[in-house]
Each structure stands twice: as C-alpha cells, then as structure tokens.
Amino acid sequence: MSGERIPPLVRATLVAKGLTPPYLWAFLKRLRNRREPPTTVEAPASAAPPEWEYVPEGWKRPVGGWDGTAIVEAYRAKWPSFLAATAGSGPLGVNHEVPAGAPVPRDDRDAQQNVLVFAYALLSAVRGRDTxxxxxxxxxxxxxxxxxxxxxxxxxxxxxxxxxxxxLVALGREVLPGDGFDDTDACLERRYDLVVASSSLQYAPAWQEALVRLAGAAGQYLLVTRVPVALHAPSFVVLQRAYRYGYDTEYLGWVVSRDELVAVGEGTGLRLRREFVLPAWLSAVGAPEDPVEHRGFLFVRSSG
Ligand SMILES: C[S@@+](CC[C@H](N)C(=O)[O-])C[C@H]1O[C@@H](n2cnc3c(N)ncnc32)[C@H](O)[C@@H]1O
Structure with missing residues (x-):
C-alpha cells in the first residue's frame, strides 16, 4: 500500500508531543480523556533523551530488553487497577500501559479501538463454538x-x-492460575482457534520467522496488531525508552514493512481477512519514515 498521507492534525500532535515533556504530555492526555488529573506529577528530567530513537545499526545495539524485574513489578502494580477497569458493563477503553502510578483508564477512546479490533478477531474465531x-x-x-x-x-x-x-509468565501464573503460561515455544506445537500478537511481533529480532511460526499455530485466525508499520520504507529498528511506564529499561523494536508483513503472512497459506488502522503514532527523528503509524492485520486460514 502506498500514497497514504499522515493527517495534518496527527503531525501537529506529534510535533507538540516532541516539544512537551513526557510528564506534561501524560497529564494533558488525561485531561483530554476527561479524567481527574493525577495528584502527583513527576519532576521533569533535565535534557532527557527522547522516548523514541532511530537505530540505524539495528539489533547490534546493546540495550536492556524486556526481561527486567522492573517490568514485572510495574505490571503487578497496575494489575488491580486493570481488573477494576474491565469489571462490569462499562466501556472497555482500557489501556494497561499507563505511566507509573496512573490509574488504568476505561474511557480511553483510542484504547477502545484496540479492544474492538481484538473483539472482532475473537468473535470471528468463536463462530458457533462453546469453547x-x-x-x-x-x-x-x-x-x-x-x-x-x-x-x-x-x-x-x-x-x-x-x-x-x-x-511475566511467573506473574501470570500468580494472577490467573487457571490459565496457561509458557516461557518456551512448546506452546507453538499445537493449534489454537485464535493466535494473537499484540504489540509484540516487533520485539522479535527475526520477526518474519516468528510470524511464520505464529501462523503455523493458527487453526483459524491470526491477529497481528498494534504493530508500527513502514508504509514505504523497508523495515527498520527503533529504540524506546520506557522509563515513564515504570519499566526502567529501553528496548529495540522493529517498524515493520507493511507490505512485507502481509506478504510473509500470506506466504504461510493464510489470507489477509481485514486490515485495521489504529490511532497511534510514534516519531523517531531521522528514521526512514517519521511519523510511524500502527496497524492491525487479521489473517484467516480458510475462506472464513
Ligand atoms: C508492549 S508489551 C504488549 C503486551 C500485550 N500483548 C498488549 O498488547 O498489551 C510487549 C510484550 O511482548 C513480550 N515480549 C517481548 N519479547 C518477547 C519474546 N521474544 N517472546 C515472547 N514475548 C516477548 C514482552 O515481555 C511484553 O509482555
């Protein structure tokens, strides 16, 4: 796909975000979502480096990664707030990736789009089943x-x-003891009605290989979503400094070529059933594409 234009409002938003300290940005976003402002506001770090950075050398850059204990503790701290946000029949505009100390919202309109994309995939996979x-x-x-x-x-x-x-697998076994958690690829050796990779495929250094393996485990549907995509350039690597989420780390991730993702997915024998545009952008100065948008891709095994 080519020729799409980034909406001027989005570009203006990204410019404003680039000029606004992260603590203030989080505060303004909460105001926009008509939530109560936080009672405490982080002090600004002086001359803090940007959250996103283009990494031309790619995965050779030594960085912390996703397996630190701070991430587990941040997820653990947010879990009760996440459960509260999903309880009952209220809206599911739920985003658990909030700045450290902030409550998990359920009225985030952008987050609701992510949830509805997931709901579409999930309900497609149900198709008359009782499990x-x-x-x-x-x-x-x-x-x-x-x-x-x-x-x-x-x-x-x-x-x-x-x-x-x-x-995170250990945390999962603790908070959802009735479900399955695996820190090996043994779980890929069978098929599931629905396989989901949400904001995760981009963290696989060999993302094409990971996508092929996920497709192999998809009995019917494969949803790859919340992926940053390059619409024109080949795939490239960015670094995210995730300190404001309480993760105390920085990690690399792909901005995946949209066309290559679809080609690899369809090369496994699945068919692209529906593509989704998502209300999320990132900006890494100097990257082959800037800003970068996020998309979702629902692949299906048969004509379903
Ligand atoms: C941004 S979070 C997304 C969490 C969740 N899927 C969501 O959409 O809210 C990225 C997740 O990918 C996981 N992850 C990163 N590298 C991974 C790998 N090599 N294998 C499995 N999971 C990985 C991280 O530990 C983390 O849970």
Whole structure:
C-alpha cells in the first residue's frame, strides 16, 4: 500500500508531543480523556533523551530488553487497577500501559479501538463454538484473557495461553492460575482457534520467522496488531525508552514493512481477512519514515 498521507492534525500532535515533556504530555492526555488529573506529577528530567530513537545499526545495539524485574513489578502494580477497569458493563477503553502510578483508564477512546479490533478477531474465531482456544504471544500476565472473558457471549468458554518471558509468565501464573503460561515455544506445537500478537511481533529480532511460526499455530485466525508499520520504507529498528511506564529499561523494536508483513503472512497459506488502522503514532527523528503509524492485520486460514 502506498500514497497514504499522515493527517495534518496527527503531525501537529506529534510535533507538540516532541516539544512537551513526557510528564506534561501524560497529564494533558488525561485531561483530554476527561479524567481527574493525577495528584502527583513527576519532576521533569533535565535534557532527557527522547522516548523514541532511530537505530540505524539495528539489533547490534546493546540495550536492556524486556526481561527486567522492573517490568514485572510495574505490571503487578497496575494489575488491580486493570481488573477494576474491565469489571462490569462499562466501556472497555482500557489501556494497561499507563505511566507509573496512573490509574488504568476505561474511557480511553483510542484504547477502545484496540479492544474492538481484538473483539472482532475473537468473535470471528468463536463462530458457533462453546469453547475458543487462544494463544497470546507476548501476552504478559494475561490482559487479553480478562478482556476476552469480558467480551465473549454468555456460555462461551475461553481456553487461554500466554507465551512470554519468564518473569511475566511467573506473574501470570500468580494472577490467573487457571490459565496457561509458557516461557518456551512448546506452546507453538499445537493449534489454537485464535493466535494473537499484540504489540509484540516487533520485539522479535527475526520477526518474519516468528510470524511464520505464529501462523503455523493458527487453526483459524491470526491477529497481528498494534504493530508500527513502514508504509514505504523497508523495515527498520527503533529504540524506546520506557522509563515513564515504570519499566526502567529501553528496548529495540522493529517498524515493520507493511507490505512485507502481509506478504510473509500470506506466504504461510493464510489470507489477509481485514486490515485495521489504529490511532497511534510514534516519531523517531531521522528514521526512514517519521511519523510511524500502527496497524492491525487479521489473517484467516480458510475462506472464513
Ligand atoms: C508492549 S508489551 C504488549 C503486551 C500485550 N500483548 C498488549 O498488547 O498489551 C510487549 C510484550 O511482548 C513480550 N515480549 C517481548 N519479547 C518477547 C519474546 N521474544 N517472546 C515472547 N514475548 C516477548 C514482552 O515481555 C511484553 O509482555
């Protein structure tokens, strides 16, 4: 796909975001979502480096990665707030990736789009079944298990498995003891009605190989979503400094060529059933594409 234009409002927003300290940006975003402002505001770091950086040398750059204990503790600290945000019949504009100390919102309109994309994939996979099996690759302690149970029709059971790194798998076993958590690829040796990779494929250094393996485990549907995509350039690597989320780390991730992702996905024998544009952008100065948008891709095994 080519020729899409970034909306002027988005570009203006990114410029404003680039000029605004992260603590102030989080505060303004909360105001926009008509939430109560936080009672405490982080002090600004002096001359803090930007959250996003283009990394021309790619995966050769030594960085911390996703397996630190700070990430596990940040996820653990946010879990009760996440559960509260998903309880009952209120809106599911839920985003658990909030700045450290902030409550998990349920009225974030952008987050609701991510949830509805997931709901579309999940309900497609149900198709008359009374149990739906799901593998959540990079699923952490099981946020999508909770969302799925909030979304499924009465009488439909979820058989949920998350594949993640050891620390988050241990947390998942603690908070959702009835579900499956795996820190090895053994979970890819069977098929599931739905395989999901949400904001995770980009963290696989060999993303094409990972996508092929995920496709192999998809009995019916494969949802690859919240992926930063390059619409014109070949795939490239960016670094994210994730300190404001309480993760105390920085990690590399791909901005994946949209066309290559679809070609690799369809090369496995699946068919692209639906592509989604998502309301999220990142900006890494000097990158082959800037700003970068995010998309979702629902692949299906048959004509379903
Ligand atoms: C940005 S979070 C996304 C969490 C969740 N899927 C969501 O959409 O909210 C990225 C997740 O990918 C996981 N991850 C990173 N590298 C991974 C790998 N090599 N194998 C499995 N999971 C990985 C991280 O531990 C983390 O849970």
């Amino acid at each position: 739906v099996s799901m593998l959540d690759w990079g699923g952490g302690p099981g946020h999508y298990a909770v969302l799925a149970r909030a979304l499924l029709p009465d009488g439909v059971e979820l058989e949920y498995h998350s594949r993640d790194l050891a620390g």
